[in-house]
Amino acid sequence: MSRADLADRASELRRTRTPFVHATVVRAAHPTSAHAGDAALIHADGSIEGFVGGTCAEASVRAQALGVLLSGEPLLLRIRPDAATTPDEPGAVTVTNPCLSGGTLEIFLEPHRPAPRVVVVGSTPVARALAALGGPLGLHVELTDGDSTRPDPEDAALIVASHGRAEEPALEAALRAGVPYVGLVASRTRGSAVLAGLDVSEADRSRVHSPAGLDLGARTAGEIALSILAEMVTERAATVPTPVGVEPLTALDPVCGMTVGVSDSTLQAAYGGHTVHFCCEHCRTAFVAEPARFAG
Structure with a gap:
């Protein structure tokens, strides 16, 4: 060769x-x-x-x-x-x-x-901002719609930023796959309603970060995306990394x-x-x- x-x-x-x-x-x-x-x-x-x-x-x-x-x-x-x-x-x-x-x-x-994969559900400004900011952090960000979402246990995260579109199926699939960070971009009130409708155990329901992101006082799509990625980094730093293979x-x-x-x-x-x-x-x-x- x-x-x-x-x-x-x-x-x-x-x-x-x-x-x-x-x-x-x-x-x-x-x-x-x-x-x-x-x-x-x-x-x-x-x-x-x-x-x-x-x-x-x-x-x-x-x-x-x-x-x-x-x-x-x-x-x-x-x-x-x-x-x-x-x-x-x-x-x-x-x-x-x-x-x-x-x-x-x-x-x-x-x-x-391979860089850790982050699946982002949605095509909203927050979803696009996550894709733009994820690369410099060494993440492989994939934008998808809820229907075609196929989470994997080795994914670093799945974040739903679709503003009401196909949220429940994507969240349930990520929780059942064991994705370590699962986030929902929503207000606290709407997020609680979405979580209540999930067909998962209470333990899994409690794993969803909603509203996703650290409380940084974020207002714009870019700031919200930054707060979510910061929360992801915090979670990963507190977890013993799983080796490849x-x-x-x-x-x-x-x-x-x-x-x-x-x-x-x-x-x-x-x-x-x-x-x-x-x-x-x-x-x-x-x-x-x-x-x-x-x-x-």
Whole structure:
């Protein structure tokens, strides 16, 4: 895959809000098959597009990239064939990969996670102001009508700013989906009437912010939108963030002793009712030939 193709693929993943890690070789000390500038994309399922080294290097990259995708923090990965002599430091980790051909690699892992999605129901001035202000805050704001609203548990918020149009269905859908922030733009009196008509539990009903937004004395559409986003930020800051995906599984290659990330892309073999994982085909072949030697 050429660099241009890889860049196009990365753009496509960002457009479809698909999380991935961009890995770039920043230093290669030969002998090694990778060169500075080589790059790859690592997906949440552990699959890799592109090239940052052979199967041995890929195993180390996969294991670290899955952790990077979970944390959202970039990482400089140093891969050495012998015992690491460089101490780990913030933002960098050194791993020993005895299967390498003898060279060393330094690979920068950059996570790309979709911006938190905020669904705004309505086309009112407040709705448009929310869309305009959300982008600079790192939010992906989608304007929709109530009938086509499809909230997701991973959404950051759903805000109804439709002034009476399709309010109840959108609010009920967001509450049932478990969206963390649900807001209704309405006066206190009308908001109470809307909430009373929702077909949800009292616990869910109490989760709706109505009137939505902090009491900043807002009057204009922009000021109201600002107060709502400020309330959202306050709520999110008080909540323990939910990581993207699940904690990556790792396993020990019984042949070389290397830690590998466990995914559908990881080489494996069955032995004694268990699945054994490997960093490369060489280790897998050695194990299959003499499983008792390595399984103990």
